[in-house]
Amino acid sequence: xxxxxxxxxxxxxxxxxxxxxxxxxxxxxxxxxxxxxxxxxxxxxxxxxxxxxxxxxxxxxxxxxxxxxxxxxxxxxxxxxxxxx
Amino acid sequence: xxxxxxxxxxxxxxxxxxxxxxxxxxxxxxxxxxxxxxxxxxxxxxxxxxxxxxxxxxxxxxxxxxxxxxxxxxxxxxxxxxxxxxxxxxxxxxxxxxxxxxxxxxxxxxxxxxxxxxxxxxxxxxxxxxxxxxxxxxxxxxxxxxxxxxxxxxxxxxxxxxxxxxxxxxxxxxxxxxxxxxxxxxxxxxxxxxxxxxxxxxxxxxxxxxxxxxxxxxxxxxxxxxxxxxxxxxxxxxxxxxxxxxxxxxxxxxxxxxxxxxxxxxxxxxxxxxxxxxxxxxxxxxxxxxxxxxxxxxxxxxxxxxxxxxxxxxxxxxxxxxxxxxxxxxxxxxxxxxxxxxxxxxxxxxxxxxxxxxxxxxxxxxxxxxxxxxxxxxxxxxxxxxxxxxxxxxxxxxxxxxxxxxxxxxxxxxxxxxxxxxxxxxxxxxxxxxxxxxxxxxxxxxxxxxxxxxxxxxxxxxxxxxxxxxxxxxxxxxxxxxxxxxxxxxxxxxxxxxxxxxxxxxxxxxxxxxxxxxxxxxxxxxxxxxxxxxxxxxxxxxxxxxxxxxxxxxxxxxxxxxxxxxxxxxxxxxxxxxxxxxxxxxxxxxxxxxxxxxxxxxxxxxxxxx
Numbered sequence: 001x002x003x004x005x006x007x008x009x010x011x012x013x014x015x016x017x018x019x020x021x022x023x024x025x026x027x028x029x030x031x032x033x034x035x036x037x038x039x040x041x042x043x044x045x046x047x048x049x050x051x052x053x054x055x056x057x058x059x060x061x062x063x064x065x066x067x068x069x070x071x072x073x074x075x076x077x078x079x080x081x082x083x084x085x
Numbered sequence: 086x087x088x089x090x091x092x093x094x095x096x097x098x099x100x101x102x103x104x105x106x107x108x109x110x111x112x113x114x115x116x117x118x119x120x121x122x123x124x125x126x127x128x129x130x131x132x133x134x135x136x137x138x139x140x141x142x143x144x145x146x147x148x149x150x151x152x153x154x155x156x157x158x159x160x161x162x163x164x165x166x167x168x169x170x171x172x173x174x175x176x177x178x179x180x181x182x183x184x185x186x187x188x189x190x191x192x193x194x195x196x197x198x199x200x201x202x203x204x205x206x207x208x209x210x211x212x213x214x215x216x217x218x219x220x221x222x223x224x225x226x227x228x229x230x231x232x233x234x235x236x237x238x239x240x241x242x243x244x245x246x247x248x249x250x251x252x253x254x255x256x257x258x259x260x261x262x263x264x265x266x267x268x269x270x271x272x273x274x275x276x277x278x279x280x281x282x283x284x285x286x287x288x289x290x291x292x293x294x295x296x297x298x299x300x301x302x303x304x305x306x307x308x309x310x311x312x313x314x315x316x317x318x319x320x321x322x323x324x325x326x327x328x329x330x331x332x333x334x335x336x337x338x339x340x341x342x343x344x345x346x347x348x349x350x351x352x353x354x355x356x357x358x359x360x361x362x363x364x365x366x367x368x369x370x371x372x373x374x375x376x377x378x379x380x381x382x383x384x385x386x387x388x389x390x391x392x393x394x395x396x397x398x399x400x401x402x403x404x405x406x407x408x409x410x411x412x413x414x415x416x417x418x419x420x421x422x423x424x425x426x427x428x429x430x431x432x433x434x435x436x437x438x439x440x441x442x443x444x445x446x447x448x449x450x451x452x453x454x455x456x457x458x459x460x461x462x463x464x465x466x467x468x469x470x471x472x473x474x475x476x477x478x479x480x481x482x483x484x485x486x487x488x489x490x491x492x493x494x495x496x497x498x499x500x501x502x503x504x505x506x507x508x509x510x511x512x513x514x515x516x517x518x519x520x521x522x523x524x525x526x527x528x529x530x531x532x533x534x535x536x537x538x539x540x541x542x543x544x545x546x547x548x549x550x551x552x553x554x555x556x557x558x559x560x561x562x563x564x565x566x567x568x569x570x571x572x573x574x575x576x577x578x579x580x581x582x583x584x585x586x587x588x589x590x591x592x593x594x595x596x597x598x599x600x601x602x603x604x605x606x607x608x609x610x611x612x613x614x615x616x617x618x619x620x621x622x623x624x625x626x627x628x629x630x631x632x633x634x635x636x637x638x639x640x641x642x643x644x645x646x647x648x649x650x651x652x653x654x655x656x657x658x659x660x661x662x663x664x665x666x667x668x669x670x671x672x673x674x675x676x677x678x679x680x681x682x683x684x685x686x687x688x689x690x691x692x693x694x695x
Contacts, residue, residue: 020663027667034596035671053482057606063681064602064673072671 018083025079032072039065095293111259112303119252119299123165125225126245129238130163142176146186149410153403156193164249164298166198170333170351175440178344179433179447185414187347191333192354192403192410195326199396201298202322205253205305206388214257218250234522256302260310273314280320280363283313287324288331297329301395305388315387319366322395323359330355344437346417353413358402369398429459429506434514442527445518449534452511453541454588454656459503460541464581464645466494467548468574469559476585481578485571491559496549504545511538526662537655544648551641554634565626569618569635573642576610580646584653597657600650601673607646608682614639 039062046058102109145155160169170191177187208214221243229240274282291300304321307313313321334348362369373394382389406413431452438448465472469492474484515535519528551573559574561567580603587599618635621627627635659665673681 023663024666027661027663028670031596031598031664031667031671035598038599060605060609060685061599061602063685064605065598067673067677067681068598068601068671071673072667075670 021079021083025076025083028072028076028079032069032076035065035069035072039069108259108262111255111262113259115252115255115257115259116294116299116303117252118248118255119302120294120296122245122248122250122252123296123298124245125241125248126163127165127168129241129243129245130168142172142182142190146182146190149185149189149407152186152189153193153196153407156190156195157197158193159190160194160197161200164198164201164204166194166297166329167295167332169194169197170329171437172440172444174333174344174347175437175444177347178435178437179444180343180451181444181447183414184343184346184350184417185410187343188350188354188410188413191347191351192406195329195355195358195399196396196403198297198329199392199399202301202305202392202395203389205302206392214250215254218247218254221250222247253302253306256306257309260306260312273317275314275316277363279317280323280366283317283320284324284327284359284363287321287326288328289324290321291325291328292331295332297325297332300325300328305391308387308391315390316370318387318391319370319394320363322391323362323398326399327355327359342421342432344435346421349421350413350417354402354406357406358398361401361405362398369394369401372397429503431455431507431510431514434510439514439518439521442518442521442523445514445521446527446530446534449511449515449518449531450656452507452514453534453537453652456504456507456511456538456541457588457652457656459507460545461581461585463494463496463499463503463545464548464577464649466492466499467496467552467555468578468581469555470574470578475578475582481575481582485575485578488560488571488574491556493556494552496545496552500545500549504542508538508542511535530658533655533658537652540648540652540655544645544652547641547645547648551638551645554638558631558634563627563631565621566631566635569614569621569627570638572610572614572617573635573638576607576614577642577645580607580649584649587653587657596659597654597668598671600654600657601678603650603653604647604673605678605681607643607650608678609685611639611643611646612682612686 042058042062042065046055046062049055049058099113102113141159142155146152156169156173160166163169173182173187173190173194176182177184182190225240225243225245225247227240228236228243231237231240273279287300287304290303291297294300301322304313304318304325308315308318330352333351373390376393376397377384377386377390380393382393432455433448433451435448438444462472465475469488469490470481470484475481512535515531518531523531555570555574558566559570561570583599583603615636618627618632618639622629622632659668
């Protein structure tokens with residue numbers, strides 16, 4: 001596993017396209033992590049809010065984040081498959 | 086005017102010198118070639134940096150010693166403390182590095198510039214440098230004729246080195262011939278008067294030529310041919326240091342506050358270094374003798390001793406000031422204060438921030454943030470809500486409901502003074518920056534920022550239209566009308582609050598993706614408002630006449646909201662390109678947002694039926 005990782009890094013060093021891809025994969029992973037955390041925080045907030053309008057707004061935000069995460073996961077899969085090829 | 090007069094005087098003096106002495110012609114030509122070589126080197130490095138230097142600069146300045154090391158290494162490589170100092174001023178002006186970091190780089194640049202003396206003294210005057218210069222120049226021109234930017238960059242670098250070598254050669258020849266006819270050493274002045282006089286001469290030479298390297302070259306060449314005594318040469322070197330601070334000071338004075346503070350720091354540092362060197366000159370000469378013996382420098386090798394002296398007194402300056410950089414920064418921040426800047430004048434869009442692509446983008450982003458702040462105040466006023474209420478945790482529903490009067494607002498006047506002026510400056514600055522050779526992604530980013538500036542202006546113009554009816558019907562006695570206008574005001578107030586919360590969070594905690602939820606809310610609220618108006622027309626609670634006004638105003642509110650969200654998008658753009666691309670892929674398209682809105686509407690209808 002370590003060798004594979006090192007080889008990937010070496011490939012990224014000499015191959016500009018590969019390094020751009022790796023950078024994008026890292027960024028998407030970072031972004032997905034942020035979104036996941038945000039979703040968790042919003043769900044906690046939803047449990048504590050009683051006001052209907054506020055709850056509706058929070059629910060909208062959760063729905064949007066969920067949709068963004070699905071897009072992110074799809075894009076990540078596509079990039080990882082491309083990198084393997 | 087003074088500048089033109091000085092130029093005229095210089096031309097006259099040069100003309101007189103050329104007429105008087107052919108050797109002077111050779112020396113002057115040598116200096117000109119040397120200076121031209123330095124300009125070519127600068128162009129060459131600029132072609133290559135394209136972000137690398139700026140990235141390194143930002144990463145290398147988290148600690149003082151990193152900043153000093155960065156200053157030393159970049160100046161040694163580029164052989165130009167002026168270039169490094171001016172780039173540093175750009176960064177401090179754009180607030181991309183701290184003042185303390187900038188001071189560290191300046192100190193390092195001072196030390197790095199001493200390598201030039203070593204190169205000239207150790208190598209430049211010992212070999213037949215012209216023999217190397219000629220082929221280098223030829224290769225340089227060949228590279229320069231290529232289309233590729235890196236190739237042209239290499240061409241400029243080679244030309245720079247070639248002209249530097251040629252300059253040194255002609256100066257050497259010139260001084261050799263000059264020596265036979267005229268002995269300047271007869272005019273040597275010893276003791277403290279000599280030190281002070283030649284320090285001033287060195288400073289004047291550097292200010293005129295705008296290059297301490299060129300001054301050092303003249304000093305070393307003159308010393309090599311015995312045209313100047315060793316002690317006077319040391320004083321000239323001290324003067325060259327002072328002169329380079331004056332050059333940076335001139336660059337910094339036309340900058341903004343950050344640049345001015347750094348320029349003052351540079352001048353103070355060099356004055357302190359020069360004062361210590363002058364006061365302790367005997368001790369320093371003794372130290373040079375001791376170190377020379379240790380380093381194997383011959384007793385009669387005055388050139389290398391001069392280079393060693395140059396390094397020593399700059400090193401002394403760094404050692405003396407380094408422990409007090411924080412205190413110096415505090416003093417500068419305390420005593421060099423901003424003149425109360427008016428909201429419509431730009432703070433960051435000065436020529437220094439155009440120095441590099443990164444500082445240009447940084448300056449525009451900061452100025453755009455100021456434009457947004459101005460617009461925020463205007464929009465809040467337009468909604469008849471205080472800015473403090475919108476940015477607080479107070480209930481906006483209550484604040485809107487409790488509004489007793491719509492605040493009067495001469496929007497056109499405020500727009501002209503606080504928005505249009507700044508917007509025009511931003512657009513002009515971006516146009517100026519686009520004239521530089523920029524990497525594609527930077528050019529695109531500047532375009533996005535210009536568009537964001539236009540979006541802010543459009544939002545304000547939308548408020549101009551909306552406010553006309555708000556002032557007539559915003560606190561209407563007709564509860565239906567009041568209810569609808571309250572809904573419009575609440576919608577925009579919530580949007581302003583959300584965007585403000587996103588802007589004030591830590592960059593790591595927030596992403597542009599949060600704006601998708603705002604787009605969705607804007608859309609669904611707008612649809613709900615239109616539906617509510619329809620229902621009120623059907624139930625005769627609203628006349629068609631007022632209903633159409635409401636629908637128009639709902640359209641303006643939507644327009645304001647869309648423009649604010651688009652502007653926020655540029656303000657929240659991450660700096661990292663990969664992160665920008667990632668966000669672009671994850672952001673929901675208009676169609677996806679429409680689909681979610683439709684799903685929500687369907688669910689809501691189902692819920693209301695059941």
